[in-house]
Amino acid sequence: MDVMKISISFKSTFVYLICLLFVSLFIYAAVSKILDYENFRVQLAQSPLLSAFARYVAWGVPAFEILISILLLSEKWRTVGLFSAFGLMVMFTTYIYIILNFSSFVPCSCGGVLEKMTWNQHLVFNLAFIILGGIAALVQSSNFQYNLS
Template sequence: MSFKGIHSKLVNLFSLLLTILFVYTAVSKLVHLDIFQWRLERMPYISPYASLISWGMPFLELVIAGLLWFPKYRNMAFYASFILLGLFTTYIIVVLKYSDSIPCSCGGVISALGWRDHILLNVSFMVLSLLGILWSKKRYNMQTN
Protein backbone atom coordinates (compact mmCIF):
# COMPACT_ATOMS: atom_id res chain seq x y z
CA MET A 1 0.00 0.00 0.00
CA SER A 2 1.38 3.39 -0.94
CA PHE A 3 1.78 6.33 1.41
CA LYS A 4 -0.97 8.05 -0.56
CA GLY A 5 -3.39 5.23 0.33
CA ILE A 6 -2.35 5.15 3.98
CA HIS A 7 -2.65 8.92 4.34
CA SER A 8 -6.08 8.87 2.76
CA LYS A 9 -7.31 6.17 5.14
CA LEU A 10 -5.80 7.97 8.16
CA VAL A 11 -7.39 11.27 7.14
CA ASN A 12 -10.75 9.46 6.98
CA LEU A 13 -10.09 7.90 10.40
CA PHE A 14 -9.18 11.30 11.88
CA SER A 15 -12.37 12.75 10.39
CA LEU A 16 -14.36 9.95 12.00
CA LEU A 17 -12.73 10.39 15.42
CA LEU A 18 -13.19 14.17 15.39
CA THR A 19 -16.79 13.74 14.25
CA ILE A 20 -17.48 11.37 17.14
CA LEU A 21 -15.90 13.83 19.59
CA PHE A 22 -17.81 16.86 18.30
CA VAL A 23 -21.18 15.14 17.88
CA TYR A 24 -20.89 13.54 21.32
CA THR A 25 -19.98 16.81 23.05
CA ALA A 26 -22.57 18.83 21.13
CA VAL A 27 -25.41 16.40 21.84
CA SER A 28 -24.37 16.17 25.48
CA LYS A 29 -24.50 19.97 25.77
CA LEU A 30 -27.83 20.26 23.97
CA VAL A 31 -29.51 17.48 25.97
CA HIS A 32 -28.54 19.26 29.19
CA LEU A 33 -28.56 22.81 27.85
CA ASP A 34 -29.80 24.39 31.07
CA ILE A 35 -27.05 22.71 33.12
CA PHE A 36 -24.42 23.56 30.51
CA GLN A 37 -25.44 27.23 30.53
CA TRP A 38 -25.53 27.32 34.34
CA ARG A 39 -22.00 25.87 34.48
CA LEU A 40 -20.79 28.42 31.92
CA GLU A 41 -22.24 31.20 34.05
CA ARG A 42 -19.94 30.03 36.86
CA MET A 43 -16.81 29.89 34.66
CA PRO A 44 -14.21 32.61 35.10
CA TYR A 45 -13.70 35.12 32.28
CA ILE A 46 -16.52 33.86 30.03
CA SER A 47 -19.57 34.06 32.30
CA PRO A 48 -20.94 37.22 30.57
CA TYR A 49 -21.10 35.24 27.33
CA ALA A 50 -22.67 32.08 28.79
CA SER A 51 -25.93 32.35 26.85
CA LEU A 52 -24.19 32.88 23.52
CA ILE A 53 -21.65 30.13 24.15
CA SER A 54 -24.27 27.64 25.37
CA TRP A 55 -26.03 27.77 21.98
CA GLY A 56 -23.11 28.66 19.74
CA MET A 57 -20.66 25.99 20.85
CA PRO A 58 -22.85 22.93 20.11
CA PHE A 59 -23.89 24.51 16.80
CA LEU A 60 -20.26 25.11 15.83
CA GLU A 61 -19.27 21.58 16.88
CA LEU A 62 -22.03 20.07 14.72
CA VAL A 63 -21.09 22.24 11.74
CA ILE A 64 -17.44 21.20 12.01
CA ALA A 65 -18.47 17.54 12.35
CA GLY A 66 -20.56 17.82 9.18
CA LEU A 67 -17.87 19.62 7.19
CA LEU A 68 -15.38 16.85 7.98
CA TRP A 69 -17.33 14.58 5.62
CA PHE A 70 -17.23 16.80 2.55
CA PRO A 71 -13.84 16.48 0.86
CA LYS A 72 -14.11 20.03 -0.47
CA TYR A 73 -14.45 21.42 3.10
CA ARG A 74 -12.48 18.83 5.07
CA ASN A 75 -9.27 20.84 5.30
CA MET A 76 -11.21 23.88 6.54
CA ALA A 77 -12.91 21.63 9.13
CA PHE A 78 -9.52 20.33 10.28
CA TYR A 79 -8.35 23.92 10.74
CA ALA A 80 -11.55 24.78 12.62
CA SER A 81 -11.11 21.69 14.82
CA PHE A 82 -7.52 22.60 15.58
CA ILE A 83 -8.43 26.21 16.44
CA LEU A 84 -11.47 25.31 18.55
CA LEU A 85 -9.59 22.66 20.52
CA GLY A 86 -6.61 24.99 20.87
CA LEU A 87 -8.75 27.82 22.21
CA PHE A 88 -10.46 25.54 24.69
CA THR A 89 -7.18 23.97 25.81
CA THR A 90 -5.61 27.41 26.26
CA TYR A 91 -8.66 28.51 28.25
CA ILE A 92 -8.37 25.48 30.55
CA ILE A 93 -4.67 26.16 31.14
CA VAL A 94 -5.29 29.86 31.88
CA VAL A 95 -8.12 29.03 34.30
CA LEU A 96 -6.02 26.40 36.05
CA LYS A 97 -3.12 28.83 36.42
CA TYR A 98 -4.90 32.07 37.32
CA SER A 99 -8.30 31.27 38.79
CA ASP A 100 -9.41 30.02 42.19
CA SER A 101 -12.66 28.54 40.91
CA ILE A 102 -12.46 25.83 38.26
CA PRO A 103 -15.88 24.32 37.55
CA CYS A 104 -16.17 21.84 34.70
CA SER A 105 -18.78 22.52 32.03
CA CYS A 106 -18.25 19.16 30.36
CA GLY A 107 -20.86 16.49 30.09
CA GLY A 108 -21.00 12.74 29.86
CA VAL A 109 -17.90 10.58 30.04
CA ILE A 110 -15.55 13.53 29.44
CA SER A 111 -16.62 15.14 32.72
CA ALA A 112 -15.08 12.18 34.55
CA LEU A 113 -11.61 13.16 33.30
CA GLY A 114 -9.26 15.14 35.47
CA TRP A 115 -7.90 18.43 34.15
CA ARG A 116 -4.56 16.93 33.11
CA ASP A 117 -6.33 14.11 31.25
CA HIS A 118 -8.69 16.60 29.64
CA ILE A 119 -5.76 18.64 28.35
CA LEU A 120 -4.06 15.48 27.05
CA LEU A 121 -7.27 14.44 25.27
CA ASN A 122 -7.61 17.86 23.66
CA VAL A 123 -3.95 17.93 22.60
CA SER A 124 -4.32 14.42 21.12
CA PHE A 125 -7.26 15.56 19.01
CA MET A 126 -5.33 18.70 18.05
CA VAL A 127 -2.54 16.43 16.75
CA LEU A 128 -5.10 14.48 14.71
CA SER A 129 -6.41 17.76 13.30
CA LEU A 130 -2.90 18.94 12.45
CA LEU A 131 -2.02 15.65 10.76
CA GLY A 132 -5.32 15.85 8.88
CA ILE A 133 -4.37 19.32 7.65
CA LEU A 134 -0.89 18.23 6.56
CA TRP A 135 -1.97 15.00 4.91
CA SER A 136 -5.01 16.53 3.23
CA LYS A 137 -2.71 19.14 1.68
CA LYS A 138 -0.24 16.44 0.64
CA ARG A 139 -3.07 14.46 -0.98
CA TYR A 140 -4.40 17.57 -2.73
CA ASN A 141 -0.90 18.41 -4.02
CA MET A 142 -0.47 14.85 -5.34
CA GLN A 143 -3.81 15.02 -7.15
CA THR A 144 -3.03 18.37 -8.82
CA ASN A 145 0.40 17.20 -10.07
Protein backbone atom coordinates in the same frame (compact mmCIF):
# COMPACT_ATOMS: atom_id res chain seq x y z
CA MET B 1 4.12 3.84 -8.93
CA ASP B 2 2.40 1.25 -6.68
CA VAL B 3 4.27 2.56 -3.63
CA MET B 4 2.98 6.06 -4.40
CA LYS B 5 -0.61 4.75 -4.62
CA ILE B 6 -0.21 2.91 -1.32
CA SER B 7 1.25 6.02 0.29
CA ILE B 8 -1.64 8.19 -0.94
CA SER B 9 -4.15 5.52 0.11
CA PHE B 10 -2.60 5.27 3.59
CA LYS B 11 -2.64 9.05 3.97
CA SER B 12 -6.27 9.26 2.86
CA THR B 13 -7.27 6.47 5.25
CA PHE B 14 -5.35 8.08 8.12
CA VAL B 15 -7.01 11.45 7.51
CA TYR B 16 -10.44 9.85 7.21
CA LEU B 17 -10.00 7.95 10.50
CA ILE B 18 -8.92 11.14 12.29
CA CYS B 19 -11.97 12.89 10.83
CA LEU B 20 -14.19 10.11 12.20
CA LEU B 21 -12.57 10.50 15.63
CA PHE B 22 -13.28 14.23 15.59
CA VAL B 23 -16.84 13.71 14.33
CA SER B 24 -17.46 11.19 17.13
CA LEU B 25 -16.02 13.54 19.73
CA PHE B 26 -17.80 16.67 18.49
CA ILE B 27 -21.22 15.07 17.91
CA TYR B 28 -21.08 13.35 21.29
CA ALA B 29 -20.02 16.58 23.01
CA ALA B 30 -22.60 18.69 21.16
CA VAL B 31 -25.48 16.31 21.91
CA SER B 32 -24.43 16.12 25.58
CA LYS B 33 -24.41 19.91 25.82
CA ILE B 34 -27.75 20.30 24.05
CA LEU B 35 -29.47 17.58 26.11
CA ASP B 36 -28.25 19.19 29.33
CA TYR B 37 -28.37 22.74 27.98
CA GLU B 38 -29.48 24.48 31.18
CA ASN B 39 -26.71 22.90 33.26
CA PHE B 40 -24.15 23.66 30.52
CA ARG B 41 -25.25 27.32 30.37
CA VAL B 42 -25.17 27.70 34.17
CA GLN B 43 -21.67 26.20 34.34
CA LEU B 44 -20.49 28.56 31.61
CA ALA B 45 -22.02 31.46 33.53
CA GLN B 46 -19.82 30.48 36.49
CA SER B 47 -16.68 30.65 34.36
CA PRO B 48 -14.51 33.68 35.16
CA LEU B 49 -13.67 34.01 31.44
CA LEU B 50 -17.02 33.27 29.80
CA SER B 51 -19.71 34.44 32.21
CA ALA B 52 -20.65 37.52 30.16
CA PHE B 53 -21.07 35.40 27.03
CA ALA B 54 -22.55 32.23 28.56
CA ARG B 55 -25.84 32.37 26.66
CA TYR B 56 -24.11 32.76 23.28
CA VAL B 57 -21.35 30.24 24.00
CA ALA B 58 -23.90 27.68 25.24
CA TRP B 59 -25.52 27.62 21.78
CA GLY B 60 -22.47 28.54 19.72
CA VAL B 61 -20.13 25.77 20.86
CA PRO B 62 -22.45 22.83 20.08
CA ALA B 63 -23.51 24.48 16.81
CA PHE B 64 -19.87 24.93 15.81
CA GLU B 65 -19.06 21.33 16.81
CA ILE B 66 -21.88 20.08 14.57
CA LEU B 67 -20.85 22.37 11.70
CA ILE B 68 -17.24 21.18 11.90
CA SER B 69 -18.46 17.57 11.92
CA ILE B 70 -20.39 18.20 8.70
CA LEU B 71 -17.30 19.78 7.12
CA LEU B 72 -15.17 16.80 8.15
CA LEU B 73 -17.58 14.37 6.49
CA SER B 74 -17.51 16.31 3.21
CA GLU B 75 -14.56 15.58 0.92
CA LYS B 76 -14.88 19.03 -0.58
CA TRP B 77 -14.69 20.81 2.80
CA ARG B 78 -12.52 18.32 4.75
CA THR B 79 -9.42 20.55 4.77
CA VAL B 80 -11.42 23.47 6.20
CA GLY B 81 -13.01 21.06 8.69
CA LEU B 82 -9.66 19.73 9.87
CA PHE B 83 -8.16 23.16 10.38
CA SER B 84 -11.38 24.23 12.16
CA ALA B 85 -11.30 21.14 14.40
CA PHE B 86 -7.65 21.81 15.16
CA GLY B 87 -8.41 25.46 15.98
CA LEU B 88 -11.37 24.60 18.18
CA MET B 89 -9.31 22.08 20.13
CA VAL B 90 -6.54 24.65 20.57
CA MET B 91 -9.12 27.12 21.92
CA PHE B 92 -10.62 24.53 24.30
CA THR B 93 -7.15 23.55 25.50
CA THR B 94 -6.06 27.16 25.97
CA TYR B 95 -9.22 27.77 28.00
CA ILE B 96 -8.46 24.74 30.21
CA TYR B 97 -4.86 25.86 30.68
CA ILE B 98 -5.90 29.40 31.65
CA ILE B 99 -8.57 28.15 34.07
CA LEU B 100 -6.16 25.69 35.69
CA ASN B 101 -3.32 28.16 36.08
CA PHE B 102 -4.91 31.58 36.52
CA SER B 103 -8.33 31.08 38.08
CA SER B 104 -9.29 30.45 41.67
CA PHE B 105 -12.56 28.81 40.54
CA VAL B 106 -12.58 25.90 38.10
CA PRO B 107 -16.08 25.28 36.72
CA CYS B 108 -16.94 22.07 34.90
CA SER B 109 -18.79 22.61 31.64
CA CYS B 110 -18.15 19.28 29.98
CA GLY B 111 -20.83 16.73 29.42
CA GLY B 112 -21.16 12.97 29.49
CA VAL B 113 -18.04 10.83 29.81
CA LEU B 114 -15.75 13.85 29.45
CA GLU B 115 -17.19 15.23 32.69
CA LYS B 116 -15.65 12.25 34.53
CA MET B 117 -12.12 13.33 33.58
CA THR B 118 -10.02 15.54 35.80
CA TRP B 119 -8.98 18.85 34.26
CA ASN B 120 -5.42 17.56 33.82
CA GLN B 121 -6.69 14.41 32.08
CA HIS B 122 -8.86 16.60 29.87
CA LEU B 123 -5.82 18.71 29.03
CA VAL B 124 -3.84 15.62 27.93
CA PHE B 125 -6.86 14.30 26.01
CA ASN B 126 -7.17 17.61 24.16
CA LEU B 127 -3.44 17.76 23.44
CA ALA B 128 -3.64 14.30 21.84
CA PHE B 129 -6.49 15.51 19.61
CA ILE B 130 -4.52 18.66 18.75
CA ILE B 131 -1.56 16.56 17.63
CA LEU B 132 -3.74 14.18 15.60
CA GLY B 133 -5.73 17.06 14.12
CA GLY B 134 -2.62 19.03 13.22
CA ILE B 135 -1.01 16.06 11.49
CA ALA B 136 -4.23 15.19 9.64
CA ALA B 137 -4.75 18.82 8.56
CA LEU B 138 -1.21 19.01 7.18
CA VAL B 139 -1.52 15.66 5.39
CA GLN B 140 -4.93 16.63 4.00
CA SER B 141 -3.74 20.03 2.81
CA SER B 142 -0.69 18.46 1.11
CA ASN B 143 -3.02 15.90 -0.56
CA PHE B 144 -5.29 18.75 -1.61
CA GLN B 145 -2.37 20.66 -3.16
CA TYR B 146 -1.12 17.46 -4.83
CA ASN B 147 -4.58 16.76 -6.29
CA LEU B 148 -4.76 20.28 -7.75
CA SER B 149 -1.56 19.74 -9.74
